[in-house]
Amino acid sequence: MYNPVExxxxxxxxxxxxxxxxxxxxxxxxxxxxxxxxxxxxFHTIKGSGAMFGFDQVADFTHHVESTLxxxxxxxxxxxxxxxxxxxxxxxxxxxxxxxxxxxDPAGIETGRKLIDHFHALARTAVTGTGTLPETTEEVSxxxxxxxxxxxxxxxxxxxxxxxxxxxxxxxxxxAHLENVPALGDIQPDLCYLWWxxxxxxxxxxxxxxxxxIFVEDDSQIEIKAPASVTTPVATGETATPTVPCANxxxxxxxxxxxxxxxxxxxxxxxxxxRLDRLVGLVGELVMNQSRLAQAASQFDSAELALPVEEIERxxxxxxxxxxxxxMMQIGTIFGRFRRLVHDLSRELGKEVELKxxxxxxxxxxxxxxQLGEPLVHLLRNSIDHGIEPAAQRxxxxxxxxxxxxxxxxxxGSGVVVTVEDDGRGLDRTAxxxxxxxxxxxxxxxNLTDKEIFNLILLPGFSTAxxxxxxxxxxxxxxxxxxxIDALRGSLVLASEPGKGTRISLTLPLTLAIIDGLLVEIGSxxxxxxxxxxxxxxxxxxxxxxxxNGRNVIAVRQELVPYIDLRQVFQLGGERPPIEKIVIxxxxxxxxxxxxxxxxxxxxxxxxxxxxxxxxxxxxxxxTVMGDGRVALIxxxxxxxxxxxxxxxxxxxxxxxxx
Amino acid sequence: xxxxxxEEHGIVRCEGNLDIRSVEELRTLLSEWFVRxxxxxxxxxxxxxxxxxxxxxxxSARQQIASHRKQMAIQAPSAVVEQTALALGIPLEALxxxxxxx
Numbered sequence: 001m002y003n004p005v006e007x008x009x010x011x012x013x014x015x016x017x018x019x020x021x022x023x024x025x026x027x028x029x030x031x032x033x034x035x036x037x038x039x040x041x042x043f044h045t046i047k048g049s050g051a052m053f054g055f056d057q058v059a060d061f062t063h064h065v066e067s068t069l070x071x072x073x074x075x076x077x078x079x080x081x082x083x084x085x086x087x088x089x090x091x092x093x094x095x096x097x098x099x100x101x102x103x104x105d106p107a108g109i110e111t112g113r114k115l116i117d118h119f120h121a122l123a124r125t126a127v128t129g130t131g132t133l134p135e136t137t138e139e140v141s142x143x144x145x146x147x148x149x150x151x152x153x154x155x156x157x158x159x160x161x162x163x164x165x166x167x168x169x170x171x172x173x174x175x176a177h178l179e180n181v182p183a184l185g186d187i188q189p190d191l192c193y194l195w196w197x198x199x200x201x202x203x204x205x206x207x208x209x210x211x212x213x214i215f216v217e218d219d220s221q222i223e224i225k226a227p228a229s230v231t232t233p234v235a236t237g238e239t240a241t242p243t244v245p246c247a248n249x250x251x252x253x254x255x256x257x258x259x260x261x262x263x264x265x266x267x268x269x270x271x272x273x274x275r276l277d278r279l280v281g282l283v284g285e286l287v288m289n290q291s292r293l294a295q296a297a298s299q300f301d302s303a304e305l306a307l308p309v310e311e312i313e314r315x316x317x318x319x320x321x322x323x324x325x326x327x328m329m330q331i332g333t334i335f336g337r338f339r340r341l342v343h344d345l346s347r348e349l350g351k352e353v354e355l356k357x358x359x360x361x362x363x364x365x366x367x368x369x370x371q372l373g374e375p376l377v378h379l380l381r382n383s384i385d386h387g388i389e390p391a392a393q394r395x396x397x398x399x400x401x402x403x404x405x406x407x408x409x410x411x412x413g414s415g416v417v418v419t420v421e422d423d424g425r426g427l428d429r430t431a432x433x434x435x436x437x438x439x440x441x442x443x444x445x446x447n448l449t450d451k452e453i454f455n456l457i458l459l460p461g462f463s464t465a466x467x468x469x470x471x472x473x474x475x476x477x478x479x480x481x482x483x484x485i486d487a488l489r490g491s492l493v494l495a496s497e498p499g500k501g502t503r504i505s506l507t508l509p510l511t512l513a514i515i516d517g518l519l520v521e522i523g524s525x526x527x528x529x530x531x532x533x534x535x536x537x538x539x540x541x542x543x544x545x546x547x548x549n550g551r552n553v554i555a556v557r558q559e560l561v562p563y564i565d566l567r568q569v570f571q572l573g574g575e576r577p578p579i580e581k582i583v584i585x586x587x588x589x590x591x592x593x594x595x596x597x598x599x600x601x602x603x604x605x606x607x608x609x610x611x612x613x614x615x616x617x618x619x620x621x622x623x624t625v626m627g628d629g630r631v632a633l634i635x636x637x638x639x640x641x642x643x644x645x646x647x648x649x650x651x652x653x654x655x656x657x658x659x
Numbered sequence: 660x661x662x663x664x665x666e667e668h669g670i671v672r673c674e675g676n677l678d679i680r681s682v683e684e685l686r687t688l689l690s691e692w693f694v695r696x697x698x699x700x701x702x703x704x705x706x707x708x709x710x711x712x713x714x715x716x717x718x719s720a721r722q723q724i725a726s727h728r729k730q731m732a733i734q735a736p737s738a739v740v741e742q743t744a745l746a747l748g749i750p751l752e753a754l755x756x757x758x759x760x761x
Binding site: 153154158159160163164173174175176178181184185187189190192193194196198 | 679683693711715719720726746749
């Protein structure tokens with residue numbers, strides 16, 4: 001059922017995201033009027049809607065922020081980084097108040113009051129010393145042309161109320177233009193065909209006039225013509241003097257009109273995520289049943305049956321792609337919150353760090369994006385805390401004062417690669433090796449490559465932090481990041497160069513709902529191996545198996561590859577064929593063979609979860625129902641590779657070191 | 660109260676809210692009326708509230724009669740109708756308030 005409060009909270013959430021992004025831009029030196037206007041509008045909307053839905057504490061608090069921003073708009077207060085930081089804190093506070101509900105948060109009153117004091121203190125530093133200034137002192141005449149969007153009335157807009165608000169600013173003459181109103185036979189009576197010209201005589205400035213139209217300005221055309229007395233050439237701000245009324249407002253009006261108009265909002269519909277999940281589930285079942293239907297139809301030699309079945313197959317495939325694309329979201333939606341994280345953390349640690357992002361429009365399934373935030377936060381924290389050096393140290397090394405973290409997303413084959421790259425000190429090879437020996441993870445005399453040593457930090461409980469800070473030392477290590485990426489059927493690769501920086505690349509599938517797989521068979525049981533892990537297929541003649549003396553390794557082009565006998569793993573009976581097949585899969589840097597009876601071919605399938613009773617099984621990630629009704633298990637490659645190398649030493653030191 | 664339309668002795672009487680919620684109903688009635696009849700008297704004395712969409716529809720009806728040689732008179736508009744027209748800057752004459760059109 002429609003709940004207006006719920007809608008307000010969702011809209012407020014969007015506005016808070018917008019506020020955060022605009023405040024960060026301001027903090028980075030964007031002092032343009034449109035940035036201030038954007039912030040003002042967002043707070044103004046939250047205030048108005050908050051009061052309407054009973055969030056009085058939110059409305060009261062927001063009013064003070066809005067007043068400060070109004071002082072910036074009128075030019076009496078500068079848009080500084082200090083103000084931006086306060087705005088960010090205000091945004092956090094509003095978020096807390098909103099989550100406390102309409103009754104408010106008694107604990108938040110004190111925090112709110114302190115923040116308001118900060119805003120007032122800042123306002124006192126304003127040019128005039130009063131904080132908020134009227135924009136003009138003389139009464140002048142403004143010409144306003146208001147051409148509303150056709151859907152103004154059906155969206156709840158009410159010109160009568162707008163004109164009443166204008167009349168509060170001064171003497172107001174409204175003239176309606178009726179020439180666009182069609183006759184009765186052609187009119188769509190809920191559309192607005194009228195437009196207006198308004199003459200307003202007021203001492204309030206342009207911003208006050210614009211504020212009246214704040215809720216309709218996105219879709220309507222509003223032209224506010226400056227008073228005739230100031231249209232005399234006043235080219236720049238320097239020539240503006242107090243003797244020319246509205247000089248500074250005219251200037252800001254020009255700046256605003258020159259600013260690019262915000263892009264029209266795309267028509268979107270909010271749908272609860274669980275409805276989409278259900279839709280995807282239903283499409284999954286449809287795909288499986290269509291596949292069974294196709295198999296059944298193939299047993300009848302009937303063109304009448306075959307044609308519609310083929311058509312259904314095409315339509316179902318199209319439907320599946322469309323439904324899955326609905327769940328695709330741009331990765332930029334989570335990049336936004338990292339800017340705040342980097343801003344706050346770098347201040348906390350006294351470092352200068354800039355976050356650059358690339359590929360924000362890269363799309364990933366929502367379920368993956370939801371689970372990607374946490375590992376990325378951890379990687380960014382690590383980069384800022386351990387990677388980027390303090391500014392003085394960087395300068396001494398001939399580097400730029402600012403450390404840079406590049407967060408980049410791009411498509412690659414059937415997946416997406418997300419990299420977190422910093423230009424910090426890089427991983428300390430010696431420290432990692434020493435720590436690993438101390439912890440008994442590797443023998444003291446182990447001869448490991450750089451890559452093998454770097455991979456040690458992915459082992460559980462590994463941490464080289466010299467001091468526990470509030471940033472790291474939270475008991476969550478890189479092993480957890482790796483586990484989270486594994487759970488997303490992704491992989492993590494580390495690269496680092498001393499003094500130059502560290503790059504961590506996460507490769508992720510586009511979606512968790514369908515999988516491109518290789519269908520294999522053992523006896524009468526079928527399994528699906530994710531295609532992105534498959535490297536090649538080789539044969540395993542019985543003689544070769546015997547030659548291995550039970551060591552389960554095979555030589556593939558002079559390289560020894562360990563293999564796992566799936567018949568043994570799944571405890572399947574039956575006769576082995578004389579020549580078995582080995583599907584060689586690669587998980588990160590390690591190649592492992594999977595022994596099966598037959599390789600059937602590629603198979604795109606919808607993944608069905610195994611349910612919570614089977615959640616501890618780490619070698620199977622899901623299942624799918626085949627066309628003939630049989631269930632095929634989808635193999636979990638990281639889990640199987642772990643099984644091939646059960647001890648952490650072996651997972652860090654690949655097979656050839658152990659052999 | 661909601662919007663109601665009554666026809667009595669050739670007079671169409673509107674009662675209640677002449678606004679965006681009722682304009683479609685009134686448009687249908689007026690369109691059908693002009694197909695059947697050449698003359699309309701609209702009694703707006705019982706209109707309790709009205710908005711831009713309501714007045715816009717009255718103006719649209721005036722456009723219709725102008726092009727179809729019909730007659731329309733608006734009788735005794737309530738104060739709220741006149742106040743809304745003034746607030747919106749629509750001249751009362753443009754709506755034919757209190758005058759008969761031929």
